[in-house]
Amino acid sequence: MESCTETRRCDVAIVGGGMVGLSLAAALRLLPLDVVVVEPAPVGSSEAPSFDERTTALSNGSRRILEGLGAWRFVAAETAPIRHIHVSDRGRFAFARLSAEEQGVPALGYTITNRVLGAALAALCEPAPRVELRAPARVAAVHPGLDTVALEVEGDRPGRIEARLVVAADGAKSAVREAFGIEATVWDYGQQAVIANVATDQYHDSVAYERFTADGPIAVLPLPDGRCTIVWTLAPAAASEVLALADGAFLARLQDAFGYRLGRFTRVGHRYAYPLSLTRSDRQVSQRGVIIGNAAQGLHPIAGQGFNLGLRDVATLAEVIADELREHGAAADPGEARVLARYAEWRLADRRNVIAFTDGLVRLFGNPLLPLRAARGAGLLLFDLFTPAKHAFARVSMGLAGRLPRLARGVPLA
Ligand SMILES: Cc1cc2nc3c(=O)[nH]c(=O)nc-3n(C[C@H](O)[C@H](O)[C@H](O)COP(=O)(O)OP(=O)(O)OC[C@H]3O[C@@H](n4cnc5c(N)ncnc54)[C@H](O)[C@@H]3O)c2cc1C
Secondary structure, three states: OOOOOOEEEEEEEEEOOOHHHHHHHHHHOOOOOOEEEEOOOOOOOOOOHHHOOOEEEEEHHHHHHHHHHOOHHHHHHHOEEEOEEEEEEOOOOOEEEEEHHHHOOOOOEEEEEHHHHHHHHHHHHOOOOOEEEEOOEEEEEEEEOOOOEEEEEEEOOOEEEEEEEEEEOOOOOOHHHHHOOOOEEEEEEEEEEEEEEEEEOOOOOOEEEEEEOOOOOEEEEEOOOOOEEEEEEEOHHHHHHHHHOOHHHHHHHHHHHHOOEOEOEEEEOOOEEEEEEEEEEOOOEEOOEEEOHHHOEEOOHHHOOHHHHHHHHHHHHHHHHHHHHHHHHHHOOOOOHHHHHHHHHHHHHHHHHHHHHHHHHHHHHOOOOHHHHHHHHHHHHHHHHOHHHHHHHHHHHOOOOOOOOHHHHOOOOO
8 A cells, every 4th residue: 555655745635625624725825834735535626525516605794794705896796785684474363574774784695506606616726836735635643643634535636634723624524633632422313404596486575585394494584597496304204205296396395385475486407405403522622733614613694604604713713823924923823722722712602602692592483382482473573663673683693793703894804
């Protein structure tokens, strides 16, 4: 067998070039650092599990971060603004509305296809002189040390990477997290998300719908080409059943669950299903190691917060590293314990709040018990009438609540 001869030394090694890992590489390319990204799929391509045909709802905070990274100008034309959100409960006269105008912003958020974002992030990182994209390659072993962490890499160019900081962005089943000895709690929701793009005979008019039904919530989000994308949460047996239906029968089933707010559903594209769970790492940092994105917290997509939260991990980590470089000059060390402690302390509240918010929604709206259904119906109506509650909710879902990193405030990183 060929031996691993090459040793590559760098400041930061990012394991996983998915949505979050590649965003971090795009941020760190703005700093004077040597960065290596290790990813099993061609970087930014739709072969990577992160960058498939799924659509992500981006918050306003995420838009600002992507602007700061220089990615927004590549993708802006392929995003759709969300100007209104309409929340309803099937079988009850209860709904709540949120509008961008009411909140004093041009849009409450934006939708984007993951594939489009992947291509833009790759276009930023590929020409960056100090960012090496090592793909296809995967990290097979991690050896934490006092001054560096060593990674054993398999793939086209097998070898060893020694980094002062290793960032685990390798997804919810993160092997790097485990190698750092960080435990994670996993809660299986016993649900699947069925995803598809659909055409409707009424224009979506930039409205995002969230409809709660006895079988699970359905989100219908606007797409730039006038179609919509659906995220339909169902029990596994029901998900398998709707996946197997012929297009006409699927559309009829969806129509029955969602109703006629968008007129008739006329066409459906490919359907995909994703099992849903909550994964939460016990810690986010270890000696010379940081866990970000889904590796730190994998969320139910009900509130569309997973990537938005991961992108705030990215913006915060990039900022504490930028500050370390500014304050310590030649002696700066991105893997130094003080840098990681600052990161962990800063991320605590946002992470805790978003996990609790998302998990709370799943439990409240995924519950078919009658008293709870009645209470949430009343809650929706009250919420619709109560402006301060709406405003607070909007700040959280727009990614503008709490202590924000510079990039999320529209301030340059360095
Ligand atoms: C149906 C659905 C809808 C969603 N909608 C939204 C939404 O509207 N808004 C939102 O904010 N979020 C949404 N999310 C969440 C969002 O998709 C995730 O938070 C995001 O993809 C996480 O990205 P990540 O890079 O952390 O992890 P991943 O996407 O899992 O990427 C991990 C990467 O690590 C790589 N990797 C794994 N092992 C190794 C190894 N050993 N060596 C090297 N690389 C490795 C993988 O190939 C992969 O590219 C949704 C999720 C789902 C399932």
